[in-house]
Amino acid sequence: MSYVAVKGGAKAIANSEALLQAQRRGEQTVPELSLEQIKQQMALAVDRVISEGSLYDRDLAALAIKQSWGDLVEAAFLLRAYRTTLPRFYYSQPVDTGQMQLQRRISSIFKDLPGGQQLGASFDYIHRLLDFKLAAEDNQFPAPESETDNQPVPRVVDVLGKEGLIQAENPIQQPNNGATQSEENVFDLTRQPQQLPAGRDARLQNLARADEGFLLSLAYSSQRGYGNSHPFAGEIRVGQVEVVICPEELGFEVAIASITLTEVQMVNQFKGSSAIPPQFTRGYGLTFGYNERKAMAMALVDRCLRAEEFGETVQGPAQDEEFVLSHSDNVAAQGFVQHLKLPHYIDFQAELNLVRKLRQEYQQSNQATQSTEVEIKQAENFDSANIENNSVPTPISPPLDHPTTPHHSPTP
Amino acid sequence: MTSLTQNFNFAYLDEQTKRTIRRTLLKAIAIPGHQIPFGSREMPLSYGWGTGGMQVTAAVIGQDDVFKVIDQGADDTTNAVNIRRFFEKVCGVETTESTSAATLIQTRHRIPETPLQEGQIMVYQVPIPEPLRWLEPSEVETRKMHALSEYGPMYVRLYEDITQFGQIATAYDYPVMVNQRYLMRPSPIPRFDNPKLNMSPAIQLFGAGREKRIYAVPPYTEVKSLDFEDYPFQVETWDKACEFCGSTESYLDEVVTDNDGGRLWICSDTDFCRSRGKREE
Ligand SMILES: [Zn+2]
Numbered sequence: 001m002s003y004v005a006v007k008g009g010a011k012a013i014a015n016s017e018a019l020l021q022a023q024r025r026g027e028q029t030v031p032e033l034s035l036e037q038i039k040q041q042m043a044l045a046v047d048r049v050i051s052e053g054s055l056y057d058r059d060l061a062a063l064a065i066k067q068s069w070g071d072l073v074e075a076a077f078l079l080r081a082y083r084t085t086l087p088r089f090y091y092s093q094p095v096d097t098g099q100m101q102l103q104r105r106i107s108s109i110f111k112d113l114p115g116g117q118q119l120g121a122s123f124d125y126i127h128r129l130l131d132f133k134l135a136a137e138d139n140q141f142p143a144p145e146s147e148t149d150n151q152p153v154p155r156v157v158d159v160l161g162k163e164g165l166i167q168a169e170n171p172i173q174q175p176n177n178g179a180t181q182s183e184e185n186v187f188d189l190t191r192q193p194q195q196l197p198a199g200r201d202a203r204l205q206n207l208a209r210a211d212e213g214f215l216l217s218l219a220y221s222s223q224r225g226y227g228n229s230h231p232f233a234g235e236i237r238v239g240q241v242e243v244v245i246c247p248e249e250l251g252f253e254v255a256i257a258s259i260t261l262t263e264v265q266m267v268n269q270f271k272g273s274s275a276i277p278p279q280f281t282r283g284y285g286l287t288f289g290y291n292e293r294k295a296m297a298m299a300l301v302d303r304c305l306r307a308e309e310f311g312e313t314v315q316g317p318a319q320d321e322e323f324v325l326s327h328s329d330n331v332a333a334q335g336f337v338q339h340l341k342l343p344h345y346i347d348f349q350a351e352l353n354l355v356r357k358l359r360q361e362y363q364q365s366n367q368a369t370q371s372t373e374v375e376i377k378q379a380e381n382f383d384s385a386n387i388e389n390n391s392v393p394t395p396i397s398p399p400l401d402h403p404t405t406p407h408h409s410p411t412p
Numbered sequence: 413m414t415s416l417t418q419n420f421n422f423a424y425l426d427e428q429t430k431r432t433i434r435r436t437l438l439k440a441i442a443i444p445g446h447q448i449p450f451g452s453r454e455m456p457l458s459y460g461w462g463t464g465g466m467q468v469t470a471a472v473i474g475q476d477d478v479f480k481v482i483d484q485g486a487d488d489t490t491n492a493v494n495i496r497r498f499f500e501k502v503c504g505v506e507t508t509e510s511t512s513a514a515t516l517i518q519t520r521h522r523i524p525e526t527p528l529q530e531g532q533i534m535v536y537q538v539p540i541p542e543p544l545r546w547l548e549p550s551e552v553e554t555r556k557m558h559a560l561s562e563y564g565p566m567y568v569r570l571y572e573d574i575t576q577f578g579q580i581a582t583a584y585d586y587p588v589m590v591n592q593r594y595l596m597r598p599s600p601i602p603r604f605d606n607p608k609l610n611m612s613p614a615i616q617l618f619g620a621g622r623e624k625r626i627y628a629v630p631p632y633t634e635v636k637s638l639d640f641e642d643y644p645f646q647v648e649t650w651d652k653a654c655e656f657c658g659s660t661e662s663y664l665d666e667v668v669t670d671n672d673g674g675r676l677w678i679c680s681d682t683d684f685c686r687s688r689g690k691r692e693e
Binding site: 009084192193194195331332339342345346347350361 | 460483484520522551577579583584622624665680
C-alpha cells in the first residue's frame with residue numbers, strides 16, 4: 001500500500017528543534033551575539049520585550065531575543081511563560097513618576113515650564129537617511145556633556161490640576177492603615193480572568209501588556225475619526241524611578257530596584273456634561289523601558305475607552321472596551337492565529353462529508369429543476385414560435401428542501 | 413527544556429495555581445455546562461495549542477495516573493506527542509496509547525471509540541468555549557443570554573440551516589444542551605462523537621486557556637444535541653470501511669493516496685483501529 005500513516009512525531013519535533021538551533025546560530029565564522037550586545041545595542045527591542053512580556057528583566061529579555069532568533073513577539077511569549085512560574089513575594093508601593101530621574105521630557109502644551117523641555121536620545125529630529133558609515137564596525141560616538149541637574153521635576157499635568165482644569169484621577173482605595181498596596185486592592189490580569197466591564201486598573205494593565213502594533217493602529221484610527229479624540233501631548237517623560245516595597249514583617253519601606261519607565265499623559269478637551277463642568281480629561285500611558293510610541297498610543301486608547309465614563313457616544317473600535325481588551329494581547333493572538341497550523345483533518349473530514357452531501361442534494365434539486373424548466377421551455381416554444389433564443393442560460397436555482405418540488409424561474 | 417524537571421513543580425504549575433484551577437473545576441462540575449472564568453496562565457506552549465486542557469490536566473494529574481493524549485483521534489500526531497512528552501517530563505507519570513488503560517485522557521477534536529468507564533477523566537482542549545459566539549460577539553451579552561436561558565437565536569440559526577440546506581449544516585462543534593439548562597460547545601469534535609457525551613460514566617472536563625474558561629460535564633449527565641422533532645439530530649455515516657481493520661462503525665479519515673484523486677479511509681482512532689486489527693488476526 002502506498003499510504004504510510006504519519007508517524008515518528010517525536011523524532012520530527014526533535015529534528016525541527018535541532019535545525020532551528022543551527023540556523024539561528026548561523027555560520028560559525030561569524031561571532032555569536034552576546035546578551036550584553038543585545039542589551040546595549042538593541043536596547044529598544046529589549047524594552048519592547050520587557051513591556052509586552054510584562055517582566056522587568058533586561059537580561060532575560062536579551063536571552064529571549066537571542067533564543068527567539070530576533071522575533072520579538074516570540075521573545076515576549078518566552079518571557080511571559082517564564083514569568084508565570086515565578087512566586088510572588090510582595091506588591092510594591094505605587095511608583096512616583098513625579099520623582100523620576102529624567103532622561104527625556106517633552107510637553108507640547110506649554111512652550112516653557114519648570115524643568116524645561118529635554119529631548120534626550122530620540123529619533124524625532126534626525127533625518128531618516130540610511131547612515132552608511134554605521135555599516136562599518138569600530139564606530140566611536142562620544143556622548144555630549146549632560147547639563148541636567150537630576151532634580152525631580154513636577155509633572156506638567158499636575159500644573160493644570162492645581163487650577164482644577166483637568167479631571168482628577170481617583171486613586172484606587174488604599175487600605176485604611178496606609179500599609180502596603182495589597183492583592184485585594186489592585187486587579188491583576190496575570191492572576192484573575194478579565195472581567196467586563198473592566199475597572200480602569202485592569203484596563204491599564206491590559207494596555208500596558210498589549211501589542212504595540214495593535215495599540216498604534218487603534219490610536220491612529222481614533223485620530224482619523226473612528227472615535228472622538230482631540231488629544232494634546234501634555235507630557236512625555238522617560239527616566240528612572242525607584243520601586244519600593246513595604247514588607248509587613250519589617251514595617252518600613254525598602255527600595256528594591258530602579259527601573260526605566262515611559263509615562264505619557266495626553267490632555268483632551270472635554271466640553272462637560274450635566275454632571276461634570278467643562279475641563280480637560282486625561283489619557284494615560286505607562287510602559288516599562290523606553291517605549292514612547294507605545295506609551296503614546298496607550299494614552300490615546302485609554303482616553304478613548306473612557307468614552308462611557310464621560311458620557312460620550314461609543315462610535316469607533318478604539319472606544320469599544322470589549323473589542324480592545326479582548327484582542328490586545330499578542331501572546332494570545334499569535335497562538336490562536338497560528339494554531340491553524342495544527343491538524344484539523346477531523347473537522348475538515350466532517351465538513352467534507354457535509355459539503356459532499358449538500359452538493360449531492362443541490363445537484364439532484366438542480367436536475368429536477370432543469371428538467372422541469374426544459375419541459376416548460378419546450379411547451380413555451382411549442383406555443384409561441386417567435387421565441388428564437390433558446391440558449392439563454394438557465395438561472396441558477398438555490399438548493400431546495402425537497403428536490404422534487406418544481407422550481408419556476410422567471411421566463412426569459 | 414531538559415532542566416524542566418529540576419526547576420519546575422510537579423505538573424509544571426505551582427501548587428497554588430493548581431488549587432485555584434481545582435476549585436474552578438469543582439464549581440464547573442456543580443453547574444454542568446456552565447462556563448467558569450479562571451486565572452489562566454501562560455504555558456510553555458502557545459495559547460490555542462491546548463493550554464486550557466494542559467492546565468486542567470496539570471491540576472488533576474497525580475503520580476498514579478496513566479495518561480493518554482490524542483489529537484484528531486491519534487496518539488502519534490505531533491501535537492499529541494508534544495503534550496505527552498511535556499507531561500512525561502514534568503510529571504514522570506506512566507503514559508499509554510490504550511483508551512481502556514488510561515485514567516486520564518487529554519484530547520483535541522475526538523472522543524475515543526472505545527466506551528469510557530467510571531473513574532476515567534476526559535480533558536478536552538477548547539478553542540472557543542462560547543456556543544453563542546457566532547451569533548453574538550460580545551461576552552457581556554452572551555453571559556446575559558446564558559443567565560436567562562435565552563437560546564432562541566441558536567434554534568433560529570439551526571432552523572435557517574434547514575430552510576436553506578434541508579439540514580443542519582454544522583459538521584463539528586455541534587451545540588449541545590447540558591442537564592437541560594446550559595447550552596455548551598462540545599469543543600470541535602465531529603458531531604459523530606456527540607452521542608458519546610451523553611450519560612457518559614467518565615468525568616468530562618473542558619479547558620479553554622486563551623479564553624480563560626473551564627466547564628464540565630459530570631458523569632451520567634444528560635447531554636442533548638440540539639434538534640427539532642421533525643429534523644432529529646443525526647450523525648454522519650460512511651459507505652466505506654477502514655482500510656486497516658475493516659471497521660464500519662468508527663469515524664473514518666479520508667486519506668489522499670496519489671495525485672489522481674486516489675483515496676482510502678482509515679479509522680481516526682488509532683488505538684481502536686490497532687486493537688481491532690489485532691483481534692481479527
Ligand atoms: Zn480501523
